[in-house]
Amino acid sequence: MxxxxxxxxxxxxxxxxxxxxxxxxxxxxxxxxxxxxxxxxxxxxxxxxxxxxxxxxxxxxxxxxxxxxxxxxxxxxxxxxxxxxxxxxxxxxxxxxxxxxxxxxxxxxxxxxxxxxxxxxxxxxxxxxxxxxxxxxxxxxxxxxxxxxxxxxxxxxxxxxxxxxxxxxxxxxxxxxIVYGADARFPIGGSHELIAGKDVTLIGHGLLVAEAIRAAGSLEAEGISARVIDMYSIKPLDRDAVARAARETGAIVVAEEHLADGGLGVRVAQTAAETTPCIMEFVGVNNVYAESGTPDELLDKYGLRAVNIAAAAKKALARKSAR
Amino acid sequence: MATVTETRSVQELQAVCKQIRRHIVTMIAAAKSGHPGGSLSAVELIVSLYFGGRMRHDPKNPRWKDRDRFVLGKGHAAPVLYAVLAEAGYTPVGELNTLRKLGSIYQGHPDRRFIPALEASTGSLGEGLSLACGMALAARLDGSPARAYTMLGDGEIQEGQVWEAAMFAAFHKIDNVVCIVDYNRIQLDGFVKDIMDIEPLTDKWRAFGWHVIELDGHDLNAVNAAYDEAAATKGKPSVLIAHTVKGKGVSFMENNPKFHGMAPTAEELQKALAELA
The missing domain is CATH 3.40.50.970 (Thiamin diphosphate (ThDP)-binding fold, Pyr/PP domains)
Known part of the structure; x- marks a missing residue:
């Protein structure tokens, strides 16, 4: 794996x-x-x-x-x-x-x-x-x-x-x-499962794909098997990948450098609702305009890091097990 | 490829204009909504292009690569363009009275999904000149003789994008683009000078680097000559400031702000058609 x-x-x-x-x-x-x-x-x-x-x-x-x-x-x-x-x-x-x-x-x-x-x-x-x-x-x-x-x-x-x-x-x-080898293909409407996992799925795009990979590493150290998907095609969305993640892991975290309102997260949630409803958590910019700072400072302050994704994954898992 | 044009005498063009005006008032009356005033003011300016040999086009081949393009920036004047396209043989004359009805190719504003001969979908004001600039640049890159024409309303040029495009066209020396301002002096809320005056208009275009041609937009000789002058002007884009009468040809619509966006009643239609007989 x-x-x-x-x-x-x-x-x-x-x-x-x-x-x-x-x-x-x-x-x-x-x-x-x-x-x-x-x-x-x-x-x-x-x-x-x-x-x-x-x-x-x-x-x-x-x-x-x-x-x-x-x-x-x-x-x-x-x-x-x-x-x-x-x-x-x-x-x-x-x-x-x-x-x-x-x-x-x-x-x-x-x-x-x-x-x-x-x-x-x-x-x-x-x-x-x-x-x-x-x-x-x-x-x-x-x-x-x-x-x-x-x-x-x-x-x-x-x-x-x-x-x-x-x-x-x-x-x-x-x-x-760099996440990919030179031979990877990127059709419109596709996605890539970067890491296999069965407990929770971490979906990201852009800069937060690498953060999701890092989050999966830290979760693994705690015995949690996290699937990671690069959802590079925001629209059209790879509905099968979302439905499979919902069905097979029962919990999805979507992480993105975008407002949580209106980004990939709501599109994944809509697709899950239409196919296989599951527990979801969202890591994004929360109804706020940011400020000046270095990129690293800002990603830290506004909660767009691996640690935030891992925390959201654990929250989702806790909700899943409380069901 | 041979130039495909249809050239008619001014006398013949005047007859075409009258027919176009009859179509305009009839189809808008049938639709019970629409914009007669700004359609009637633009008739000679568009008829000269399509029937007076000023635009190279081929109704049998609407996607001819080297055709001249026409973009109706003031999309609410769709009836005049529909009547012209129909009379030129692009679309059915018999369906003009389906204007604005569900399923009609004659949508409320020009919609190229329904009529392939339309170069753009317009209706949101201010975008026509930018589109025409892009089309003219493409022709230049291809070494094509194609020219791009766009007609803007006088109120429309209150939109900031028009002046972005005006700067762009002059900077890039796009001399195969021609802008026509249908200066009929009336916009939806009233007279242009009272809503947001656009004067001094010729000075504005000159200051932006354009060759300016001022003319009576209902005088077909002047209109034909203006297009010829624009075509002969190299190194800079040309604009026609065409003085026109809103509602031209129908006495009770002329210079009447009410008929910017109001359909004639059945009774008014009969009166209009009698005047246009």
């Missing part, structure tokens, strides 16, 4: 870095790939694409609404158009355009938001995207993906470029530990 100790969790590149590098691979392979950015290309890392393909990179200035709709226009004319900014600005300032120029007319637009969650750190809450998944998942027809490491981000960007339909991909500012 796989265990937490199997994962070395060696620190890798930030998912935004992998996104930027992968865009260049796509650009080399397909001249129809175009990229728009709103004065953050050196942060979203679309700058790599801009340097190699200046004629296919469109600087939009600090004007996200226009950028999203320009991207939709490019996509409507057959381009594989990526629009990128900080997730907070892309989703909040560009939401109406994502809705009316991409989702509703079913346009093949690729929106990638970086610096998601609270781990952007020192810049503080105006830059922190803690509601982007709730917004993106509210758009009919959108696929919504949140990869956890550089390997999965690269694969996901290749996947969404080949997919016909509107997509939102979430990336982080901070570096993330």
């Amino acid at each position: 796989a265990t937490g100790t199997k994962f070395e969790l060696k620190m890798g590149a930030a998912t935004r870095e992998a996104f930027g590098r992968t865009l260049v691979e796509l650009g080399r392979a397909n001249k129809d790939v175009v990229v728009c950015d709103a004065d953050l290309s050196k942060s979203t890392m679309t700058t790599y694409f801009a340097q190699e393909f200046p004629e296919r990179f469109f600087s939009c200035g600090i004007a996200e609404a226009n950028m999203v709709a320009v991207g939709a226009g490019l996509a409507s004319s057959g381009k594989i158009a990526f629009v990128s900014s900080f997730s907070a600005f892309l989703l909040n300032k560009g939401f109406e355009q994502l809705r009316v120029t991409a989702a509703y007319p079913e346009v093949n637009l690729k929106a990638v938001g970086t610096h998601s969650g609270i781990s952007i750190g020192e810049d503080g809450p105006s830059q922190m995207s803690i509601e982007d998944l709730a917004l993106a998942c509210s758009l009919p027809g959108f696929a919504v993906l949140s990869p956890c490491d550089e390997v999965s981000m690269r694969a996901v960007i290749h996947t969404v470029a080949a997919h016909v339909g509107p997509v939102f991909v979430r990336a982080a500012r901070a570096k993330s530990p």
Whole structure:
């Protein structure tokens, strides 16, 4: 049986870095790939694409609404158009355009938001995207993906470029530990069971996948067998994986760097309710805007760590055994 | 590929305009709701594009890659576009009176899920120019002669996104995009100058780096000439500031804010059709 100790969790590149590098691979392979950015290309890392393909990179200035709709226009004319900014600005300032120029007319637009969650750190809450998944998942027809490491981000960007339909991909500012080997595949609607387990299931996405792996390690030391699932596809959701986890472990903890309201947790809960209701606990940002600090300080203070996930797992197990 | 256009004389275009106006008032009366004023003001400006040879398009091949694009930013004027698309042969004329009814291809605002010839789904104001810029850029990358036209309402340009797009188009020298402002001076709540004045309008567009063409939007010779001037202008985008009359062609609708978003009654329809005979 796989265990937490199997994962070395060696620190890798930030998912935004992998996104930027992968865009260049796509650009080399397909001249129809175009990229728009709103004065953050050196942060979203679309700058790599801009340097190699200046004629296919469109600087939009600090004007996200226009950028999203320009991207939709490019996509409507057959381009594989990526629009990128900080997730907070892309989703909040560009939401109406994502809705009316991409989702509703079913346009093949690729929106990638970086610096998601609270781990952007020192810049503080105006830059922190803690509601982007709730917004993106509210758009009919959108696929919504949140990869956890550089390997999965690269694969996901290749996947969404080949997919016909509107997509939102979430990336982080901070570096993330490497979870996957180079051969892993990431179809839309899939998930990966990283650690087998029978007592409780820990489901995460993005940076909290590594925290869930660490939590499983500490639980194992206490004799608790925790399954860990990387639910990189927030929408569509891998319903079978959720139903199986509910049925086989009877308790699920969902951990994410997002508001607990409206994130992956509520989607997993809805799916469990529709398939196999079970005990659930949620680790996320709880109805609050965070503050400035280092990423580590913030993840500690706002309870998005392995220790918090392990505590939630024990609470779920206690509730399960009290049934 | 050969240019596909249909060019008609101004006299013939005037007859088409009258027919389009009859369709507009008839379909809105049948729907019992809709926006006649801003549809009637835009007739010559759109008819010149589709029937006057100013736009390259092919009703037999609505997805022709090198076609010119038209995006109706002011989506509430859908009836004028529906009437034009139907008369041009893209969609059935006989179904125009199903406007706004369940199952109709003629949705309340343009919806490209129902009509493939529509380039965009619009209705939420302020997005048309951005979309047209994206389409024009795609054509430029492809080495295609395609141009992108978008019509905005005068009230619509109160939306901030329009000015984001105006900056963008000039900065990227998108000279194959043409913006048409249907300056009929009335928006839902009343006269534009009383709700949120947009003057000095030509100065605004010039300051944003655009080639500005001011014209009478009901004079077909002037409209045709304006599109030709826009097409000949290189290195910067062009905007037509088209002075129009809201409700044009129906005496009791002209310059009447009430008919921004009000359907004519059966009696009013008969009166309108008599004027448009």
